[in-house]
Amino acid sequence: MSDQLLKVTIDNITVEVPNGTTILQAARKIGGDVTPPAMCFYTPLKGSGGKCRTCLVEVSKGSEKDPRPMPKLVASCRTTVMDGMEIKSITSQRVLDARAGVVEFLLLNHPLDCPICDQAGECHLQDLSYEHGKNGTRYEFQRRTFKKRDLGQYIQLHMTRCILCYRCVFTADQVSEKRVHGVLDRGDHAEIATYIEQNLNNEFIGNVIDVCPVGALTDKTFRFKNRVWFTKPMTAHRDCDKCCGEVTLWMRGDEVFRVTARKDEWGEIKTSEKTGKTGWICNDCRFDKKKASDWTIEGLAPIDRHSVIGQGKYKGLKKPEETIQKVLDGRKPRLLMDIHSVSEVNNPAIELSEINGPATSAVFKKNNHE
Amino acid sequence: MGRKLLLEKAHVEGIRYYDVYRREGGYRSVEKALKSMTPDEVTEEVKKSGLRGRGGAGFPTGMKWSFLAKPEGVPRYLVVNADESEPGTFKDRYLMEFIPHILIEGIITSSYALGANSAYIYIRGEYAWIPDILEQAIAEAKNNGWLGKNILGTGYNLEVYVQRGGGAYICGEETALIESLEGKRGNPRIKPPFPAVKGLWDCPTVVNNVETIAAVVPIINNGGDDYAKIGVGRSTGTKLMSACGNINKPGVYEIDMTISVEEFIFSDEYCGGIANGKRLKACIPGGSSVPILPANLLLKTAKGEQRMMHYEGLSDGGFATGSMMGSGGFIVLDEDQCIVKHTYTLARFYRHESCGQCSPCREGTGWMEKILWRLENGQGKLSDIDLLVDIQSKIEGNTICPLGDAAAWPVAAAIRHFRDEFEWHVNNPKECLQRNYGLAHYADPIHVPTPA
Numbered sequence: 001m002s003d004q005l006l007k008v009t010i011d012n013i014t015v016e017v018p019n020g021t022t023i024l025q026a027a028r029k030i031g032g033d034v035t036p037p038a039m040c041f042y043t044p045l046k047g048s049g050g051k052c053r054t055c056l057v058e059v060s061k062g063s064e065k066d067p068r069p070m071p072k073l074v075a076s077c078r079t080t081v082m083d084g085m086e087i088k089s090i091t092s093q094r095v096l097d098a099r100a101g102v103v104e105f106l107l108l109n110h111p112l113d114c115p116i117c118d119q120a121g122e123c124h125l126q127d128l129s130y131e132h133g134k135n136g137t138r139y140e141f142q143r144r145t146f147k148k149r150d151l152g153q154y155i156q157l158h159m160t161r162c163i164l165c166y167r168c169v170f171t172a173d174q175v176s177e178k179r180v181h182g183v184l185d186r187g188d189h190a191e192i193a194t195y196i197e198q199n200l201n202n203e204f205i206g207n208v209i210d211v212c213p214v215g216a217l218t219d220k221t222f223r224f225k226n227r228v229w230f231t232k233p234m235t236a237h238r239d240c241d242k243c244c245g246e247v248t249l250w251m252r253g254d255e256v257f258r259v260t261a262r263k264d265e266w267g268e269i270k271t272s273e274k275t276g277k278t279g280w281i282c283n284d285c286r287f288d289k290k291k292a293s294d295w296t297i298e299g300l301a302p303i304d305r306h307s308v309i310g311q312g313k314y315k316g317l318k319k320p321e322e323t324i325q326k327v328l329d330g331r332k333p334r335l336l337m338d339i340h341s342v343s344e345v346n347n348p349a350i351e352l353s354e355i356n357g358p359a360t361s362a363v364f365k366k367n368n369h370e
Numbered sequence: 371m372g373r374k375l376l377l378e379k380a381h382v383e384g385i386r387y388y389d390v391y392r393r394e395g396g397y398r399s400v401e402k403a404l405k406s407m408t409p410d411e412v413t414e415e416v417k418k419s420g421l422r423g424r425g426g427a428g429f430p431t432g433m434k435w436s437f438l439a440k441p442e443g444v445p446r447y448l449v450v451n452a453d454e455s456e457p458g459t460f461k462d463r464y465l466m467e468f469i470p471h472i473l474i475e476g477i478i479t480s481s482y483a484l485g486a487n488s489a490y491i492y493i494r495g496e497y498a499w500i501p502d503i504l505e506q507a508i509a510e511a512k513n514n515g516w517l518g519k520n521i522l523g524t525g526y527n528l529e530v531y532v533q534r535g536g537g538a539y540i541c542g543e544e545t546a547l548i549e550s551l552e553g554k555r556g557n558p559r560i561k562p563p564f565p566a567v568k569g570l571w572d573c574p575t576v577v578n579n580v581e582t583i584a585a586v587v588p589i590i591n592n593g594g595d596d597y598a599k600i601g602v603g604r605s606t607g608t609k610l611m612s613a614c615g616n617i618n619k620p621g622v623y624e625i626d627m628t629i630s631v632e633e634f635i636f637s638d639e640y641c642g643g644i645a646n647g648k649r650l651k652a653c654i655p656g657g658s659s660v661p662i663l664p665a666n667l668l669l670k671t672a673k674g675e676q677r678m679m680h681y682e683g684l685s686d687g688g689f690a691t692g693s694m695m696g697s698g699g700f701i702v703l704d705e706d707q708c709i710v711k712h713t714y715t716l717a718r719f720y721r722h723e724s725c726g727q728c729s730p731c732r733e734g735t736g737w738m739e740k741i742l743w744r745l746e747n748g749q750g751k752l753s754d755i756d757l758l759v760d761i762q763s764k765i766e767g768n769t770i771c772p773l774g775d776a777a778a779w780p781v782a783a784a785i786r787h788f789r790d791e792f793e794w795h796v797n798n799p800k801e802c803l804q805r806n807y808g809l810a811h812y813a814d815p816i817h818v819p820t821p822a
Contacts, residue, residue: 050560051727053768072767078560101764105733138757141740164726183555183726186538188736190726 006083010034010057011091011327023076023087024055028266032323034089037099037128039106039213040165041077043268044278048170049077052163053102054128058095061086073098091327096132103133109143109188110214111160119215121228124267125163149193151181152200154220154287155209159191162216168192168208175280176202192216203242206286210261210269221287222250222258231257233301238294242282244272248301251292259286262301372626373600375588375608376581380468386503388510391471397516399590403479404524407590412483416586418594420606425451425542425579426657426697427772428681431586437566438484439574447575448486449551450477450583452493452500453535453542457658457719458699461610462580464622466493466500469584470507474530476583478516479590481528484576489530491580492547495537504532539723543771544577545569546725557727558771579697581610601627605680609698611640615653616704618642627680631655632669634679635702648704651809652788655684656696658716659776661783662709663693665813674818689783705809709791710802713784714742720777731774734765738781745792748799755792759785788812 005016008026011034017026025043027035036057041049049055055077059070064084073095076087089095107129114120146159164183169192172179181194194200200208209217231250238245250258261281262270269279289295324333340348344364352359384390391397403412417432438446450473454462466473473491481489493501508530511517519527533551535541541550545559548570569575585607589597598606605627614620617635619642625634634640635650644650650665671677672691677684681695703712721735738761744750762778769775785792791807 050770051729053728053730053770056768075560075770098764098768101768102729105729105737105764108733108737139737141737163729164732166727185726186540187721187724187726188732190732 006081006085008081008085008087010087011089011323012329013323013326017081019080021081023057023059023074023079023081023085026081027057027076027087027089030323031321034323034327036076036089037124037132038077038266039124039128039163040167042167042170042211043266045167045170045174045211048165048167050075052106052165054099054106054132056095056098056102058088058092059085060088060092099132100134103129104137106163107133107137108139109160110163111143113161116224117158117161117215118218118223118228119161119212123215124213144188146191151194151217154206154283155200156218156220156223157192158216158218159193161214162192163214164190164192165213167211167213168217171208171211172200172202172205175207176204178202203282203284204280206283207261207269207280209286210263213267219258219287221290226250226252226257228258233303235262235298235301236295237298238285238289238296240282240285243285244275244277244279244281245285246272246274246279247281247285247295249292249295249297254292256290256292256295259289261286372624372628373608374624374626375597375600376465376469376472376584376610377622377624385469386467386471386507388471388507388514391469392514395591396471397475397478397511399587400475400478400482400516401522403482403590404522404526409483409485412479412590415594416483416589419585419589419597420594420604421582421585421589421597422605422681423579424581424585424609424697426456426659428695431578431582434566434578435480435484435576437564438576439567440485441574445488445573446484446486447570447573448477448481448484448489448583449544449547449570449575449577450489450491450580451542451544451547451577452491452497452580453539453547454580454697455494455496455537455539455542455723456697456699457716458614458654458701459612459657459697460614461612461622461698463497463500464612465580465584465610466497467503470503471511472584472587473504473580474507474511474516476586477530478511478521478528480576480578480583480586482526486576487527487529489528490551490570491530491532492541492551493532493534494541495535501532501534508532538725539719540725540771540773543773546771547577548575557725558773560770602678602680603682605682605695609680609695611679611698611700613641613700613702615700615702616645616648616707617702618645625679627678629679630669630676631679631684632676634700641700641702644702644704646704648706649809649813650702651705651707651812652703652709654693654699654701654703654780655679656694657699658701658719659772659779660694660696661689661692661779662712662787663783664787665809666816667691667787668693670816672816672818674816689779690786693783706806708746708806709784709788710742710746710795713781714739714746716780717742717777720773724773724777725771728770728774730765731769731777734761734774735777737761738777742781745795746802748795748802750792750796750799752793752796754796755785755789 010027013030015029036055038055039052056073057076061067063082151157169182180198184193209219231252234249236249247259248262249256261279264270379385379394413435421431422428477489538556540546541556543558546556550556565575600607608624608626611623623640636643652664653668654662671686684693684695686692717739721739724731724735726732741754762781765774766778794807795802
């Protein structure tokens, strides 16, 4: 039974997955629009998920044996599939409404300070609100603020941006040896903080920056240095005795602005392909090795799915499979207007990853590439 | 006069102490269960009784017990939920304070049925003086051979521990309670797995309300069939109601679920009518999280029949025109009470008690509170009322634990039945600060459409 594949149907698309797979993982196998967004679930972190409620889906058929639908929407990241289960994600109005509601709740007290936020451009909350939210807010009260807390020389905490996904707490618990930060207080005044103002100084604590889906935890050594979409991600490695040493360098020209762990298309830490070690990187690699000469640069990093960095402009970009036609039972969505027929900006023929530095209007001038 | 099972001996002098309790027939159920019944027979008896959980959800207790996983070599636990924090509910407090031995007796019998060798009583922190009473009762029971090793020479061992909570409402949710009992932050767990499979210390656990466990005593003493004869339909046995608000005789009453709501409020045996000669405006029949009902729908159902005091009676008409039995916290509001202010007070409570784990509850409860504050203080807008309805619908059913529902239902019900009072607050911003809306038409007889 355990090695048998189970059939699951998500939005009319059937996949076969092994026993114990969650609905979210099954949906990620399909990819594209039917995959529920996940703000708090993080595969490498045990116990994460279930909290943000953005990944709610409707189970319209429980399983082959017990076809009753589940009365409530379920958190797809924490619900395992059954054989013959039928799930509605984007084909269910209930799910779309609930998801829009959750997005509104998450943005309720968010400061929306994207213009000065270092996470902008690779922020999952930005993507989420863009894809699933409504424009405008109905909230007419002051947004909550917190007392500032110092997390030491490397990590900047902006509690106002936090969505309390608990990922950093799990990371500190499972990756670094000693956790000195956690969630204090409860309800809408709950906050991530260190108890009795302790600094975070564990060797692996920098990884909390990578798991943070928003700009609540950012890299102090990169703070206000550059926008992420002006930097170019390059895969690189070095010999490190503490971690796998395989990272992504965020460069502009020859300058290394930022070092992060390697992430997959869902924004999750990748396991090292060469050594099979976990992809978490140490503070040395992350914060102190900021010269190109410290690293052996491999090449352009694959950029997928999320983030303005991608925008279909990178060579070797891994695009998720387009599912909308399958969801619509083979019908094609109606194209209202092809933007390229009226504008030369964003010309698909121009490979942005090949130009040096950020794109300017000059890049798109016709004679430039004729 | 209805039949009493739990509070029958409540007024016997010294019933709090072992000697009197034993003299009055206490611990008979333990003797009967341990000496003449197998654990499965005890569970079977509870199933037969039709006993439903008294904590609020009303889930059949026998069925809950039979769901308990029983893997070899893994300990099982019974946890008694004494974290009674629902506004308006104080029945368990009475039971533990005045007849602690009935709880201990129920724990021994239930633990025997479940095969648990350790039982915990998780009691809310604000009941600061009750753990001493319980611990004294446990010590008395132990000295007399009802607890410890080899109870009554049957080879069955049981220890009972009392654990005080930190005073959080959320720790009344069974998985949050278990987390708190393990010494962690009281956050509800994500289910499945359910406590019956993975509960305390990842072992199979049953969490039951104080009153539920106490009710096991008369069930074993008199037999499940006898218990099932009391009450109506699926509402068997007796229920403790903690009545409070604008009534003449607030207190804890034991009802046998055969009386009407009208009788409960107005008869001298129970609440004794509305205080100060005022008129009844509204009532929350089952603790703060269940829907509020206006006087007319409280006394009569939408079909024009008498509303009865039992699970089915109170929920007759669903959420549209009914409410719920809940935990039995019966809150009565007279004509001078303001529903908007009342709803705001509840919203403030739920905002304060939300654990902050999942986003709809964390953000939604605070938002609702702010809007209700604005409405209450004459600064609201008409659109706020629909906004509240929309917010509560986004919270309900989308959260990890039932606290989200508990926060959403009172707001939804208040607007469903008292929308004109909310509108009056918006349209009369100055007047609403001076006086209350009053009874208005909330006690008028309801129109019952006659079938053609």
